[in-house]
Amino acid sequence: xxxxxxxxxxxxxxxxxxxxxxxxxxxxxxxxxxxxxxxxxxxxxxxxxxxxxxxxxxxxxxxxxxxxxxxxxxxxxxxxxxxxxxxxxxxxxxxxxxxxxxxxxxxxxxxxxxxxxxxxxxxxxxxxxxxxxxxxxxxxxxxxxxxxxxxxxxxxxxxxxxxxxxxxxxxxxxxxxxxxxxxxxxxxxxxxxxxxxxxxxxxxxxxxxxxxxxxxxxxxxxxxxxxxxxxxxxxxxxxxxxxx
Amino acid sequence: xxxxxxxxxxxxxxxxxxxxxxxxxxxxxxxxxxxxxxxxxxxxxxxxxxxxxxxxxxxxxxxxxxxxxxxxxxxxxxxxxxxxxxxxxxxxxxxxxxxxxxxxxxxxxxxxxxxxxxxxxxxxxxxxxxxxxxxxxxxxxxxxxxxxxxxxxxxxxxxxxxxxxxxxxxxxxxxxxxxxxxxxxxxxxxxxxxxxxxxxxxxxxxxxxxxxxxxxxxxxxxxxxxxxxxxxxxxxxxxxxxxxxxxxxxxxxxxxxxxxxxxxxxxxxxxxxxxxxxxxxxxxxxxxxxxxxxxxxxxxx
Ligand SMILES: Cc1cc2nc3c(=O)[nH]c(=O)nc-3n(C[C@H](O)[C@H](O)[C@H](O)COP(=O)(O)OP(=O)(O)OC[C@H]3O[C@@H](n4cnc5c(N)ncnc54)[C@H](O)[C@@H]3O)c2cc1C
Ligand SMILES: Cc1cc2nc3c(=O)[nH]c(=O)nc-3n(C[C@H](O)[C@H](O)[C@H](O)COP(=O)(O)O)c2cc1C
Ligand code: FES
Numbered sequence: 001x002x003x004x005x006x007x008x009x010x011x012x013x014x015x016x017x018x019x020x021x022x023x024x025x026x027x028x029x030x031x032x033x034x035x036x037x038x039x040x041x042x043x044x045x046x047x048x049x050x051x052x053x054x055x056x057x058x059x060x061x062x063x064x065x066x067x068x069x070x071x072x073x074x075x076x077x078x079x080x081x082x083x084x085x086x087x088x089x090x091x092x093x094x095x096x097x098x099x100x101x102x103x104x105x106x107x108x109x110x111x112x113x114x115x116x117x118x119x120x121x122x123x124x125x126x127x128x129x130x131x132x133x134x135x136x137x138x139x140x141x142x143x144x145x146x147x148x149x150x151x152x153x154x155x156x157x158x159x160x161x162x163x164x165x166x167x168x169x170x171x172x173x174x175x176x177x178x179x180x181x182x183x184x185x186x187x188x189x190x191x192x193x194x195x196x197x198x199x200x201x202x203x204x205x206x207x208x209x210x211x212x213x214x215x216x217x218x219x220x221x222x223x224x225x226x227x228x229x230x231x232x233x234x235x236x237x238x239x240x241x242x243x244x
Numbered sequence: 245x246x247x248x249x250x251x252x253x254x255x256x257x258x259x260x261x262x263x264x265x266x267x268x269x270x271x272x273x274x275x276x277x278x279x280x281x282x283x284x285x286x287x288x289x290x291x292x293x294x295x296x297x298x299x300x301x302x303x304x305x306x307x308x309x310x311x312x313x314x315x316x317x318x319x320x321x322x323x324x325x326x327x328x329x330x331x332x333x334x335x336x337x338x339x340x341x342x343x344x345x346x347x348x349x350x351x352x353x354x355x356x357x358x359x360x361x362x363x364x365x366x367x368x369x370x371x372x373x374x375x376x377x378x379x380x381x382x383x384x385x386x387x388x389x390x391x392x393x394x395x396x397x398x399x400x401x402x403x404x405x406x407x408x409x410x411x412x413x414x415x416x417x418x419x420x421x422x423x424x425x426x427x428x429x430x431x432x433x434x435x436x437x438x439x440x441x442x443x444x445x446x447x448x449x450x451x452x453x454x455x456x457x458x459x460x461x462x463x464x465x466x467x468x469x470x471x472x473x474x475x476x477x478x479x480x481x482x483x484x485x486x487x488x489x490x491x492x493x494x495x496x497x498x499x500x501x502x503x504x505x506x507x508x509x510x511x512x513x514x515x516x517x518x519x520x521x522x523x524x525x526x527x528x529x530x531x532x533x534x535x536x537x538x539x540x541x542x543x544x545x
Contacts, residue, residue, distance in 0.1 A: 002274050004511045041509070046457050046485060047307045049509050074304075090275075090511060209302045209309060209508050213271040216316045217302035226295055226316070231271065 016138040019079035033096030039211035041088040055114035069110040108181025130161025172196040200238040246525035247532040252477040253425035254400040257282035264504035265341040279335035288341040293319040308456025312447040337361040346373040354396040368406035368431035380406035383418040390422035404428035426477040429467040456505040471497035487520030497538035
């Protein structure tokens with residue numbers, strides 16, 4: 001059930017270089033599914049005009065959380081919202097996916113947000129997680145507490161997430177793999193893991209107008225013509241989509 | 245209670261607020277109570293399916309958006325079979341927008357449309373066969389398109405003009421002459437955005453159509469010029485996001501309005517506009533939309 005509502009922020013705190021916003025929404029856990037996202041904007045403002053797509057980070061009985069990386073004006077303004085202030089929220093949006101009990105998650109940077117949410121449904125599995133520096137590696141302990149084996153790497157020391165994947169390539173054999181991170185990372189990983197995994201899925205980003213399948217602006221080229229990230233995604237089988 | 249219904253040239257709406265073409269599709273039925281809307285204009289349909297432009301297709305500008313969707317649609321056959329039956333169940337007046345690459349295509353498309361409350365003719369698209377100039381840029385070509393559509397249907401024909409016409413009033417006069425029942429004023433303005441990293445236009449097709457609050461005064465002026473010069477009903481479109489924007493359009497004399505990009509910022513905007521126009525009319529003792537229309541006071545020194 002997708003709705004558009006004005007909801008209060010109840011918490012705003014830093015998490016590494018990111019902002020964690022908690023938004024009050026009683027009953028949201030009943031209809032927010034794995035893989036889904038919301039469109040969020042500052043209430044009553046016409047500029048920024050568009051709402052911004054953000055993945056669920058976590059969902060419980062009376063609230064949900066978002067993890068925001070400042071990219072431009074929209075995310076900067078959202079990360080300054082104070083508890084007690086209100087946001088426009090459209091969602092849940094996108095197709096729900098089957099998380100699978102185990103599997104391999106590969107995260108680059110802020111790509112951790114939807115994968116952390118996905119791990120809520122998982123029992124074990126492995127997280128391969130790369131970031132720029134140590135401060136950017138967030139939620140590692142929480143993922144371990146959920147039973148995942150977490151392996152990390154930073155560009156400061158060690159290399160990129162692709163290096164980490166190569167080191168651990170044997171783990172991917174015959175597994176279901178989920179990737180979320182920058183386009184360049186997805187492109188390189190595609191080559192590296194091609195012959196190993198059973199199935200690979202990727203969380204994609206696109207500039208969105210409506211977020212709900214109305215405007216046809218979030219098109220992505222697939223083997224079956226254009227599909228829409230907000231409606232058919234945001235999670236796609238990696239071999240189906242053209243990246244970049 | 246004020247009477248919000250409007251009726252003009254074969255078109256009857258329970259209120260004067262419509263959803264504009266191209267910004268919405270069926271998933272919005274989950275969000276908006278369509279029964280409350282005066283009417284809906286479905287996105288522009290062509291004879292055969294078109295996949296649309298390569299991404300990116302849309303980006304934000306100050307107070308608005310710019311799009312290069314490329315009129316993606318699945319063609320008239322799919323519309324008649326799959327979409328129209330669902331639209332007919334929504335409890336509001338259904339209009340379909342059409343476009344073609346040639347005048348012959350407009351004519352054929354028109355002959356395949358039945359069972360709607362009217363046709364909106366999108367002449368803001370390029371005349372591919374004759375060198376790519378917008379059909380709506382030239383009064384003579386606009387006349388020919390309108391004539392071709394009107395002679396192939398008994399349905400009300402609304403012609404949606406492009407603000408890119410050198411003289412939009414001349415185009416308005418000629419589509420009226422050709423038999424249009426009403427005019428929508430107007431479509432998006434052409435604009436350009438450059439990616440400062442690549443030094444290239446962000447869209448592959450270079451330009452895009454600008455919409456949203458950013459264009460409201462520009463579009464309103466087009467509507468104003470047309471209502472003054474042409475005596476067929478005008479439907480206002482361009483930058484309407486709330487009831488006050490809508491009133492500006494009514495005061496220059498439009499008969500109805502279309503809400504477009506505003507739904508990206510607030511999907512409930514069309515409903516809030518209807519409720520607030522209702523409240524405004526009650527508070528100011530307007531009994532119907534006609535009383536409120538065209539009240540603009542032009543005495544200025
Ligand atoms: C389904 C989905 C889920 C997302 N989840 C998260 C999340 O959990 N946390 C998070 O921090 N970010 C997430 N994003 C990305 C986030 O939406 C963008 O960073 C944000 O919209 C940028 O807005 P801005 O105003 O800050 O930047 P702008 O000033 O609008 O743009 C800054 C730069 O970001 C690019 N950009 C803008 N919007 C997008 C977009 N939607 N996708 C990719 N690039 C974009 C622009 O091209 C530009 O280069 C998600 C995106 C999608 C599509
Ligand atoms: C994403 C998008 C797609 C559009 N598609 C169409 C279309 O298919 N046919 C059409 O006549 N107008 C189309 N328009 C124009 C709108 O219907 C409207 O006339 C215009 O955006 C100005 O109004 P607004 O500022 O309220 O959006 C589109 C606009 C946008 C933003
Ligand atoms: S953002 Fe409008 S269709 Fe996907």
